[in-house]
Amino acid sequence: MITNGDVSKCFLLIFLQVTNALIDNESCEKDKCHSEEKDMTSQALVLYDESLVSPFHKTSRTFSFAGKELVIKQEWKTLGIAAVVWDAAIVLCEYLEKNVELVNGKKVIELGAGSGIVGIVAALLGGKVTITDLDVALEYINEVVEENLRDKPGLDVQVKGLDWTKDWSKFSADYDIVLGADIIYIEELFDDLLKTFLQICHENTVVVLSWRYRYDRDNQYLDLMRKHFTLKKIFYDSSRDVKIYLGKLIQKNKVDVK
Ligand SMILES: C[S@@+](CC[C@H](N)C(=O)[O-])C[C@H]1O[C@@H](n2cnc3c(N)ncnc32)[C@H](O)[C@@H]1O
Structure with a gap:
């Protein structure tokens, strides 16, 4: 039932395209998500209420990290998973903010950066950062970096393609x-992701992974990685169900990357 209170709070009645539960479960696979979104589109008359809009469908989200307000635009409809901020990224930004020594003055690379927010925060905290993702996401990431760091010209940030x-x-x-x-979410990419880690790490490189367990296969990836890296769970955010792991190569010279 629509009450007077609702009406005064929300001046606008609009038709919303209601997509599959607004993709609010963060548990979709890339292609599956897109196809379900198409199949399940329907229309409903609802009060416009910003709090009901899934975080992924917001055109931008605002965060405060490293003493700076960051406005991260999102392009779920055009770019999908790469162009939204995932909870794991937020938890990692919070973790870096509390453990600045991990990135301050360090040469940092971010893999599968998506919106780039983690790399941006690492740069604000004093890291020399290379933000990477698939080529298709680079224009978007460059825009997000430019929009958020244009007033910080001294920072050392690059955006590069790394498939x-x-x-x-x-x-x-x-x-x-x-x-x-x-x-860690696409099984077919596990070997390539491991190869990438093996290529870019030396014995003293610290790997910081933040992830949400979704499928059993995610654990398989950790097992795979443990063949070459020490991996220790160092943090758990129960409200977002996101874990952070820290790892180091066991022995570089024993690794044969092909
Ligand atoms: C679930 S999103 C996470 C994005 C971001 N790290 C975050 O947490 O908000 C996964 C990211 O992995 C990237 N990705 C997928 N396949 C990749 C590949 N083969 N090489 C590099 N990045 C890839 C996607 O483009 C996407 O940005």
Whole structure:
């Protein structure tokens, strides 16, 4: 029932395209999400209420990290999973903010950066940061970086294409820290992702992974990674169900990357 209170709070009645539960479960796979979204589109008359809009469908989200307000635009409809901020990224930004020494003065690379917010925060905290993702996401990431860091010209941030399936050999083991938020989710990519880690890490590189467990196969990836890296759970955000793992290569010279 629509009450007077609702009406005074929300001046606008609109038709909303209601998509599959507004993709609010964060548990979709790339292609599956897109197809379900198409299939399940329907129309309903609802009061416009910003709080009911899924975080992914917002055109931008505002965060405060490292003493700066960050406005991250989102392009779910056009770019999908790469162009929204996932909970794992938020938890990792909060973790870095509390553990600045992880990135301050360090050479940092972020894999599967999506919106780039983690890399942006790492740069604000003093890291020399390379933000990477698939080529298709780079224009969007560059825009987000430009919009949020244009008033900080002194920061050391680059945006580069790094597709784990084909670009890993173009990067060398030249980083102190490797960051990854919510990048363990496509089984077919597990070997390539591992290869990428093996390529860009040296014995002292610290890998910081933040992820939400969704499927059993995610654990398989951790097992795979444990063959080469020490991986220790160091943080759990129960409200967002996101864990952070820290890892280091066990022995670089025993690894044969092909
Ligand atoms: C679930 S999103 C996470 C994005 C961001 N890290 C966050 O937490 O908000 C997964 C990211 O992995 C990237 N990705 C998927 N396949 C990739 C590949 N083969 N090489 C590099 N990045 C890839 C996607 O483009 C996307 O940005």
